[in-house]
Amino acid sequence: MSQTPAAGRAEYPDPDTEPGEPAEPVPLVLPPSDRTRVRRLPKRGRYDRETIDAILDAAIVGHVAWVQDGQPYATPTAVWRQGDRLYWHGSSASRMLRSTDGVPVCVTVTLLDGLVLARSGFNHSVNFRSVMALGTAHLVTDPAEAERALEAFVEHLYPGRWPELRPMSPKERKATSVLWMDLTEASAKVRADINHDDDDEAWPAWGGVIPVRMVQDAPQPDTFVAAGTKAPEARLPG
Numbered sequence: 001m002s003q004t005p006a007a008g009r010a011e012y013p014d015p016d017t018e019p020g021e022p023a024e025p026v027p028l029v030l031p032p033s034d035r036t037r038v039r040r041l042p043k044r045g046r047y048d049r050e051t052i053d054a055i056l057d058a059a060i061v062g063h064v065a066w067v068q069d070g071q072p073y074a075t076p077t078a079v080w081r082q083g084d085r086l087y088w089h090g091s092s093a094s095r096m097l098r099s100t101d102g103v104p105v106c107v108t109v110t111l112l113d114g115l116v117l118a119r120s121g122f123n124h125s126v127n128f129r130s131v132m133a134l135g136t137a138h139l140v141t142d143p144a145e146a147e148r149a150l151e152a153f154v155e156h157l158y159p160g161r162w163p164e165l166r167p168m169s170p171k172e173r174k175a176t177s178v179l180w181m182d183l184t185e186a187s188a189k190v191r192a193d194i195n196h197d198d199d200d201e202a203w204p205a206w207g208g209v210i211p212v213r214m215v216q217d218a219p220q221p222d223t224f225v226a227a228g229t230k231a232p233e234a235r236l237p238g
């Protein structure tokens with residue numbers, strides 16, 4: 001089964017917001033900063049939270065870029081959004097997670113939507129939706145907040161799954177670090193063009209887009225699944 005990329009908006013609670021307490025408003029359209037303004041082909045830049053959130057919510061994987069001793073690293077990792085924050089997690093022993101608390105990061109998320117086959121090699125390209133978020137990473141130190149974030153991670157991967165799981169043990173909790181950044185300085189870029197041929201349209205090669213999407217195949221049960229247990233349906237985030 002498969003699912004076309006969709007503009008979904010997960011309704012995860014903001015961990016900082018108690019019921020009844022007004023949330024710190026992050027603008028619905030982020031004013032582009034000098035750092036986030038898309039300069040080349042600016043028409044592809046988007047700064048509205050609806051677009052940014054929809055891309056983040058449809059993604060499973062992002063890249064956390066950080067610098068250590070002058071060396072940039074871009075670590076692929078699972079990311080998810082909760083309200084106005086972007087989260088990621090991993091082993092407490094992970095160098096990336098140990099090194100980035102309080103450190104500037106750039107997190108990117110990319111959804112590949114198509115192969116753009118033009119009539120010249122120069123104009124070959126890809127259609128995509130991407131987000132680049134700049135900010136400071138913070139370690140979640142409150143155990144209850146960390147557990148809520150880990151629940152949100154599982155629910156982002158597969159909604160409705162958390163309540164049926166074995167509860168997390170203190171050892172597992174200790175072995176897991178959760179980090180977050182605010183979504184206050186971010187941009188999206190969307191390329192959704194079908195033709196990129198300039199003056200080559202008469203050239204006798206096929207031109208256009210081959211759409212690409214994420215697909216989930218049939219679930220593969222492990223050997224411990226009891227006979228008759230219903231398999232989860234394919235469900236992509238977003």
Ligand SMILES: Cc1cc2nc3c(=O)[nH]c(=O)nc-3n(C[C@H](O)[C@H](O)[C@H](O)COP(=O)(O)OP(=O)(O)OC[C@H]3O[C@@H](n4cnc5c(N)ncnc54)[C@H](O)[C@@H]3O)c2cc1C
Nearest residue numbers: 035036037038039040110126128129130131132187188189
């Ligand atoms: C799957 C994929 C493939 C791509 N392939 C190419 C390629 O082959 N060649 C190429 O030149 N470009 C490619 N791009 C676009 C690339 O990500 C940059 O947008 C592009 O290189 C423009 O760089 P720049 O120096 O003009 O932007 P910069 O001046 O570096 O960007 C200024 C600001 O614009 C915003 N911004 C820039 N790019 C993005 C983005 N992709 N998503 C969200 N915000 C962004 C950021 O906030 C950034 O700080 C690709 C993008 C994706 C997602």
